[in-house]
Amino acid sequence: MITAEALTKNYGTKRAVDGVTFTVQPGKVTGFLGPNGAGKSTTMRMIVGLDRPSFGNVTVNGRRYAEHAAPLREVGALLEAKSVHRSRSARTHLRALAATHSIPNTRVDEVIELTGLGAVATKKVGGFSLGMGQRLGIAVALLGDPQTLILDEPVNGLDPEGVLWVRNLARHQASQGKTVFISSHLMSEMALTADHLIVIGRGRIIADAPIDAVIGGGNVPTCMVKTDSAEDLMNALAAENVQLTRMDAQTIQVAGLDGRAIATRALDRQILLYELTPVKQSLEEAYMALTQDEVEYRSHAGTDMDAAISGKQAQR
Amino acid sequence: MSTETMKRPRSAAPGAAGAGKLSFHGVLRSEFIKFFSLPSTMILILATLVVMVGFSALGAWGIGRSMAMFASNPEMAAQMGDVNELSASLPASGLVFAQLIIGALAVMVMSSEFATGSARSTFVAAPTRQPVFWAKMLLVTVVSAVVALASILLAYLMAKPIAENYKLPLDFASEAFQRNLWFGVLYVVMVSLIGLALGTLLKNSAGGIVVLAALFFVLPIAIGGLSGIISWLADAARFLPDSAGSALMKMPGAANALEPLAAGLVVGAWIVVPLAAAAVLLQRRDI
Numbered sequence: 001m002i003t004a005e006a007l008t009k010n011y012g013t014k015r016a017v018d019g020v021t022f023t024v025q026p027g028k029v030t031g032f033l034g035p036n037g038a039g040k041s042t043t044m045r046m047i048v049g050l051d052r053p054s055f056g057n058v059t060v061n062g063r064r065y066a067e068h069a070a071p072l073r074e075v076g077a078l079l080e081a082k083s084v085h086r087s088r089s090a091r092t093h094l095r096a097l098a099a100t101h102s103i104p105n106t107r108v109d110e111v112i113e114l115t116g117l118g119a120v121a122t123k124k125v126g127g128f129s130l131g132m133g134q135r136l137g138i139a140v141a142l143l144g145d146p147q148t149l150i151l152d153e154p155v156n157g158l159d160p161e162g163v164l165w166v167r168n169l170a171r172h173q174a175s176q177g178k179t180v181f182i183s184s185h186l187m188s189e190m191a192l193t194a195d196h197l198i199v200i201g202r203g204r205i206i207a208d209a210p211i212d213a214v215i216g217g218g219n220v221p222t223c224m225v226k227t228d229s230a231e232d233l234m235n236a237l238a239a240e241n242v243q244l245t246r247m248d249a250q251t252i253q254v255a256g257l258d259g260r261a262i263a264t265r266a267l268d269r270q271i272l273l274y275e276l277t278p279v280k281q282s283l284e285e286a287y288m289a290l291t292q293d294e295v296e297y298r299s300h301a302g303t304d305m306d307a308a309i310s311g312k313q314a315q316r
Numbered sequence: 317m318s319t320e321t322m323k324r325p326r327s328a329a330p331g332a333a334g335a336g337k338l339s340f341h342g343v344l345r346s347e348f349i350k351f352f353s354l355p356s357t358m359i360l361i362l363a364t365l366v367v368m369v370g371f372s373a374l375g376a377w378g379i380g381r382s383m384a385m386f387a388s389n390p391e392m393a394a395q396m397g398d399v400n401e402l403s404a405s406l407p408a409s410g411l412v413f414a415q416l417i418i419g420a421l422a423v424m425v426m427s428s429e430f431a432t433g434s435a436r437s438t439f440v441a442a443p444t445r446q447p448v449f450w451a452k453m454l455l456v457t458v459v460s461a462v463v464a465l466a467s468i469l470l471a472y473l474m475a476k477p478i479a480e481n482y483k484l485p486l487d488f489a490s491e492a493f494q495r496n497l498w499f500g501v502l503y504v505v506m507v508s509l510i511g512l513a514l515g516t517l518l519k520n521s522a523g524g525i526v527v528l529a530a531l532f533f534v535l536p537i538a539i540g541g542l543s544g545i546i547s548w549l550a551d552a553a554r555f556l557p558d559s560a561g562s563a564l565m566k567m568p569g570a571a572n573a574l575e576p577l578a579a580g581l582v583v584g585a586w587i588v589v590p591l592a593a594a595a596v597l598l599q600r601r602d603i
Contacts, residue, residue: 049443070337071441072338083437084437088354097346099346101336103336
């Protein structure tokens with residue numbers, strides 16, 4: 001379990017993380033989602049004590065990370081790929097880190113096998129591809145068989161097989177009751193991996209909820225309905241707070257009523273429905289809606305330009 | 317102790333069994349593994365040996381030739397100074413350059429961590445940070461002392477037959493040689509520890525090596541040049557680390573050198589003060 005309280009980090013006059021409070025629960029994969037520069041990496045660096053919080057604090061299983069007797073067995077962290085001297089081999093890097101906690105070399109060989117680095121373990125890290133660097137970073141994170149895994153953008157640079165592997169690894173670790181905290185700016189990836197989402201923008205938490213709630217939250221239930229008696233159905237459903245949109249001759253989009261309510265009213269009027277599909281907002285859409293005002297580095301092109309301008313006006 | 321460890325519930329990763337806690341011994345082992353796994357380490361140590369042996373041999377030959385030439389001219393020979401001192405200093409004469417090689421190696425022991433990003437791995441594994449610094453300090457002290465000792469002894473073995481050939485007095489047991497040997501080792505340890513401190517303070521290899529070179533090469537020359545104009549500078553120059561360090565190697569009472577006790581204190585200060593500053597900043601700053 002990771003607990004952050006009013007965690008704040010200033011770099012000079014710039015506030016990278018602004019009073020975030022959250023907990024990351026064991027037994028789940030928690031996604032840490034946010035645009036570039038939102039404060040994800042800084043938050044993760046503070047969890048493992050590389051950056052000192054300007055204010056507030058963060059603990060792992062009740063203690064600050066540095067206060068644990070065996071930090072590597074408590075938390076495994078992948079912060080940036082290639083946190084390694086270029087002239088060192090992957091195996092030596094792992095051996096040196098294992099030595100600090102007297103972790104035996106057999107465990108080093110295990111994580112090398114586990115992460116598929118066997119063929120390149122004795123090669124210099126300088127020649128590694130981005131994906132190989134990521135795998136080595138994950139091997140480091142797994143070295144102490146930790147209770148908590150913190151992975152900063154773990155799928156960056158991985159091939160599809162690697163992405164799937166990371167997803168399974170995260171899910172497996174969570175199923176063993178471990179705490180898994182994964183940052184990403186890829187919403188689609190989080191939708192497949194995470195149980196819970198913490199969304200951050202400009203250093204602040206914008207959402208902290210189960211993934212279904214983030215996707216469904218904030219917007220009214222919406223269904224696609226198909227019937228041969230479209231006019232009758234529209235009359236039957238018409239009410240305040242219900243928005244009806246005729247898509248084509250047979251299809252109506254109903255916003256404001258859930259599937260059961262629609263079906264009940266159709267049954268009352270003996271109208272045959274042959275399709276009733278809840279329309280889920282995609283995670284992308286939910287995320288865009290959430291982070292609309294929180295994106296720091298917006299590309300000034302097309303419709304984004306308008307958003308940026310209106311954003312500025314809103315600030316005034 | 318072992319029963320207690322075995323009783324403690326532990327998640328079942330077979331290879332992780334027996335894995336222990338973070339310890340200074342472990343961090344020290346980790347630093348040795350890291351240090352000796354880099355090709356640059358061996359290259360720089362070899363370079364040190366070559367420079368030391370080369371200087372010693374060349375010096376013995378040069379001085380021997382001069383003495384032979386001046387043999388018929390006692391006035392010229394007297395200008396060469398105390399022959400005993402001169403010969404005894406030969407095996408350590410390469411330190412002038414070798415100090416920069418070992419010093420650079422010591423700078424990189426810390427600065428390369430930051431240059432390559434491996435500092436993140438290192439300080440996540442040992443988040444209390446100070447054990448890493450102390451381990452590096454111990455590593456740098458041991459390595460620079462052993463390399464200095466070995467290279468001066470090798471240089472002695474190289475110079476000895478040449479010196480004998482020219483009938484120069486180079487005696488292993490002499491007070492003069494022993495002084496050069498042991499205080500030479502201390503001198504190199506001082507340079508290395510200043511280098512480690514600079515690498516930690518600046519987090520940058522090039523910057524650390526440049527400042528180290530400035531401290532040991534540029535500053536003494538600059539002050540030497542200016543001391544003709546500003547008289548107290550000559551006094552101040554004796555407190556520079558190279559002057560204080562080499563004062564210990566010279567015969568007590570040598571011109572322009574601090575007394576041994578004062579020189580020892582100055583050398584101690586040059587070791588302790590930069591290291592203390594580096595330790596404090598390492599603890600305070602973000603990695």
